């Protein structure tokens with residue numbers, strides 16, 4: 126039923142055709158610790174909007190521009206888009222260009238919150254445009270969380286563009302970017318030896334946003350699910366291999382193979398709620414996992430289960446000395462937590478060294494009351 130994929134490199138170097146962005150500034154350096162970080166929101170789907178809403182609610186960030194290609198929101202005032210009663214005078218721009226001569230060239234922008242697509246070959250042209258304008262970027266792009274294995278050439282290209290424009294690019298989010306990689310890595314701080322890591326995240330797929338439900342194939346027939354996974358029409362969860370490699374490479378585990386698999390969970394009866402209707406015999410969710418092997422032994426395993434009406438929790442087990450078991454019975458609310466991770470890491474990105482970095486390279490991110 127499942128679809129097993131041995132992980133392999135897929136990228137090529139992207140030659141940019143959109144060259145009308147130029148390096149326009151020196152890096153953004155907040156002059157005082159309490160300066161607001163001026164930001165652009167790039168990508169205003171459900172996740173980009175949550176990040177934007179969370180940022181405008183805080184006193185340490187200030188919105189200066191917004192970009193999205195979706196024609197149904199281009200030109201709309203951000204105030205209206207996030208449900209405020211009043212306009213704030215910042216419309217959604219269809220691309221970066223209208224912003225360059227205004228805010229960007231005056232070095233008013235410290236950070237871009239980026240939330241458009243999952244695969245680095247799709248987002249690299251967007252990152253090159255942003256970095257070429259001297260903008261720091263923190264992105265939800267899953268494959269940016271650890272791009273060096275799936276896309277080594279693009280990673281190298283992005284690192285060079287970031288360094289030559291003296292700005293920083295980081296991929297983050299709740300998963301990948303925190304729960305099943307950064308958090309287990311952090312927990313090994315208390316270990317003298319680590320021989321294996323297992324991390325599980327279980328979510329109720331009914332509670333998640335529409336694009337996510339579509340991505341995991343809810344309500345498809347089992348045959349359609351398998352066929353769409355195999356042809357790449359359906360991605361299911363993206364970033365399993367990135368999390369496994371982030372753990373394995375950071376901890377020096379010398380992984381020689383990483384495998385991803387997605388198995389459909391078929392509804393044995395009908396499920397009906399305010400959010401979703403699932404017919405019996407159709408896909409109720411997905412069990413996805415990534416395995417990191419050394420000498421044919423599994424040393425890293427992460428499981429991400431997104432199934433309608435299932436119990437939410439996360440659990441991390443570290444085998445070693447001393448061993449560690451960490452469990453969250455509440456289950457982390459993925460979308461609002463992604464917004465939090467992006468804002469809290471965003472503050473570290475602005476202060477980080479130039480280049481393409483991962484969440485592990487940043488100084489310890491955390492919430493700060495503002």
Ligand SMILES: NC(=O)c1ccc[n+]([C@@H]2O[C@H](COP(=O)([O-])OP(=O)(O)OC[C@H]3O[C@@H](n4cnc5c(N)ncnc54)[C@H](OP(=O)(O)O)[C@@H]3O)[C@@H](O)[C@H]2O)c1
Pocket residue numbers: 167168169170171172173192193194195196240241242243244251265266267297298299300301302334336337460463
């Ligand atoms: N790392 C994590 O933990 C994490 C967590 C949540 C989400 N994510 C990822 O974050 C991304 C955003 O999530 P979402 O649910 O909001 O996705 P979405 O519904 O697809 O929204 C993406 C938005 O970006 C726009 N867009 C696409 N290409 C663009 C471009 N080149 N320039 C400007 N705007 C562009 C889209 O416009 P159109 O609709 O017209 O294409 C859409 O409005 C997804 O890739 C998702 O998988 C990651």
